Amino acid sequence: AQTVTQSQPEMSVQEAETVTLSCTYDTSESDYYLFWYKQPPSRQMILVIRQEAYKQQNATENRFSVNFQKAAKSFSLKISDSQLGDAAMYFCAYVRPFTGANSKLTFGKGITLSVRP
Amino acid sequence: DTAVSQTPKYLVTQMGNDKSIKCEQNLGHDTMYWYKQDSKKFLKIMFSYNNKELIINETVPNRFSPKSPDKAHLNLHINSLELGDSAVYFCASSQGGTSVIQETQYFGPGTRLLVL
Numbered sequence: 001a002q003t004v005t006q007s008q009p010e011m012s013v014q015e016a017e018t019v020t021l022s023c024t025y026d027t028s029e030s031d032y033y034l035f036w037y038k039q040p041p042s043r044q045m046i047l048v049i050r051q052e053a054y055k056q057q058n059a060t061e062n063r064f065s066v067n068f069q070k071a072a073k074s075f076s077l078k079i080s081d082s083q084l085g086d087a088a089m090y091f092c093a094y095v096r097p098f099t100g101a102n103s104k105l106t107f108g109k110g111i112t113l114s115v116r117p
Numbered sequence: 118d119t120a121v122s123q124t125p126k127y128l129v130t131q132m133g134n135d136k137s138i139k140c141e142q143n144l145g146h147d148t149m150y151w152y153k154q155d156s157k158k159f160l161k162i163m164f165s166y167n168n169k170e171l172i173i174n175e176t177v178p179n180r181f182s183p184k185s186p187d188k189a190h191l192n193l194h195i196n197s198l199e200l201g202d203s204a205v206y207f208c209a210s211s212q213g214g215t216s217v218i219q220e221t222q223y224f225g226p227g228t229r230l231l232v233l
Contacts, residue, residue, distance in 0.1 A: 033217045033220055033221075035221070037224075039158075042226075043205060043226065043227045043229070044224070044226050044227070045207060045209075045224035045227075046224075047221060047223065050217055050221060052217045089158060091160065095220050095222075097215045097216075097217070097220050103148075103165075103211070103220055104150070104162040104165060104173055104175075105152075105160075105162065105209075105222055107159070107160040107161070109157070109158070109159055110158050110159075
């Protein structure tokens with residue numbers, strides 16, 4: 001079974017600084033997709049970024065980028081120029097594709113990010 | 118326009134009651150899901166449906182019964198509510214398919230259920 005581990009329960013960053021959130025996973029599959037979701041206090045789950053395992057290039061979305069290390073099974077999220085609105089819980093998630101509607105997201109436990117003004 | 122919507126957002130009820138949560142998506146997606154987020158914020162899948170057909174049932178007590186009247190709607194009915202059912206329930210949808218875009222799930226705002 002796939003597992004996703006986010007070992008840091010909390011992190012803090014100064015506004016305008018850069019922070020990296022860690023995520024590791026365990027799978028025997030070679031093709032899979034990884035996601036980061038953000039959950040602000042409003043509770044809404046918001047997609048931040050996604051990565052295909054067969055792509056070497058790290059995904060980027062504006063101030064958000066990932067450091068994907070397939071051999072190490074590591075998928076960290078880097079937030080540059082942190083803003084107060086980035087304060088939220090961040091979840092790393094894994095899905096094994098090619099299973100059609102059997103696809104299910106396996107989530108890590110989440111990390112709470114606070115941003116200091 | 119709200120892509121995935123859920124009603125109600127909050128639900129407070131007594132133990133033993135029966136309640137329903139409704140979910141609708143206007144994304145034209147084929148696959149819909151229910152997830153449960155417990156008090157420690159851990160998210161776990163409960164069910165998935167594809168075109169009204171139940172695909173995943175993750176060892177959820179049979180007091181929980183999903184119903185999909187059409188592919189845009191997936192409702193969750195809970196019988197004989199227990200204290201341990203208190204949680205946030207999220208509906209999600211995806212296109213259904215094998216590409217990363219098709220596998221990407223979009224979530225509703227969640228329903229906070231409190232059983233007293």
